[in-house]
Amino acid sequence: MSENHSVQASSVPDASDSVLHRAISDLLATANIQINGKRPWDIQLNAPGVIERAISKGNLGFGEAYVDGDWDADRLDEFFYRLLSCQLDQHFKPRKQLLYYLSATLRNLQQGKRVWKVAQVHYDLGNEFYQTMLDPRMTYSCGYWKNADNLAAAQEAKLDLVCRKLGLQPGMRVLDIGCGWGSFMGYAAEHYGVECVGFTVSQAQADWARVHYAGLPIEVRLQDYREVEGKFDRVASIGMFEHVGRKNHLEFMRVAYDALTKDGLLLLHAIGKNKTRTVTDPWIEKYIFPNGDLPSIRQIADASEGLFVVEDLENFGADYDKTLMAWHANFEVAWPSFRDSLGDRFYRMWRYYLLSCAGAFRARDLQLWQWVLSKGGVRGGYLLRPR
Template structure:
């Protein structure tokens, strides 16, 4: 499905000081206004620049959703934009409240925990099945030796199992289990029993189907803070982004409480390069309510005196490939959902997938896997890859 574009120069006032400022900035990123290259921005309406200057990515994203501008390759537009660090040179005037809100309030309380499930993960299992791999894995794949999305996701799941040194009979806790792809894989290939925590009712219903096939996996519709059982291993894949800085320490305390003394804990999370930044306002409003990316220091601070960091692995560049594979599936299957979700949702989802791919391509955000132990492994941890 192609977006309608007009690309009229009349929508860009070259005499405006703000527009000249933005044009000069974009030139630093090799982006031209109303240019003809795939990553160039083309205006379809007035006030796009004013909205971006006033409200940052929230204004830019909403303008795109409203068909006010286009770029043939949004992923490359954001790659250019972020690689040149242009957002660092703009201070949106209307985002002060958003910044203070994320700093002063705990937006990830137990009471709020189910909001992201209802807003994002409960869109419908059919929708996600059309976009994701055959195992419904909604996190970064591992593309080291993979050529397809299915291969990359299975390689990621197996990598985690090997890092956790799983053995038959172990009980594993999956904090933020999604549709159970890790639990099913670990149970099938490593003979372990798994308990998964999720805040999505759709995911819980999907999990019941896995259990009907006789797999030793259990889905619990439950906030992580309420779990008290102890396990041989703990894994958390793509959930820490929903925890929030005011809860990082409590999250680690829960993991420490639920892990046996000789156990291992693998934490897989997206992360940001700079500590003192606010969550992206467009992502917060439209995609992941109350989400927040941690900086490296946030994680190590929260783990201090509770865990020993045995291993840290960054393969953030692989998320670029994963997101673009999801986008290809989304485009190929959109005709099935167009009547249900509509054009505005289409542009929102396209903006989400491709802007995030561009951010990972620019190395503006990262993907980390930590392996943690409670007391340190005698003789050291032997890394696998």
């Protein structure tokens, strides 16, 4: 952390100096959080105005105040776990957040040129950066930790789980919508003998996947998912549906449906929220995933209705906590190599992103679902292929 962010709490006005601060202190106490306390999850105020920013701008203002260095917590993940477990975020709903909600729900923010913005802001940060944070296969989605004790093993377990849920067989043609750096396609081609076509809106991801899987039957296309052509035995979408947007859920399902053969299966792996009538955290939307929109279980079900039969649904959202903490550990180790090029504000932004999300999954405020969907139902019933 840079010296300009290391302001001592003692130089900041006492949090008990006003009625407002006392009220907030009492509210935080219900989550076992103290202002300027000594525990790792206690919030340290480094500058005046943090509470006022949180009240006036909600989560957006609170996150921006952290990036500015105005407050700290040694264990951000634990701070947010306690905050969200008690739903204290619900106490901060500024008027501007209503405008954000109306914009996100009334406008289609995930079409046209906006489709490419998340790649420019997030996924194209640099392959070298992501290689230091992710597993060797560059899998940027939740790992499966049931029988794993490290990130690489958890990601391979997840990839194998997807392959088995799809019932992959040699010679099948598989579509990966939102293929990222190609980890699923590479694993599926190597271990299950399938041919894969992947779509991504990130030039950096496409370049990396084309080089690393040049010897396998894999094609990577720099295109929007709405441009899919041809038929596939199986379709997978792992960690991409969060970018589709509620206005386009049905269109996504129709694209997948049309792309599948009669007996095809779709596996949808997506982060989800607990309540339908909410929007993505405005700080995350502004600084990390532009135009992101987390779906609820009802929104996914509504979009699939009339097209697909839900064969299987699994929630292992708690595993995302472990995945994010592993990414954060890797990020911290690698950070000295990127400090000069990315700067201390990026460090605080990225740390806030990873650890606030870990806390949200730990509090079960966010979920991770894997859906298996079929066209017309699997005759005799769906069975997960054994390992």
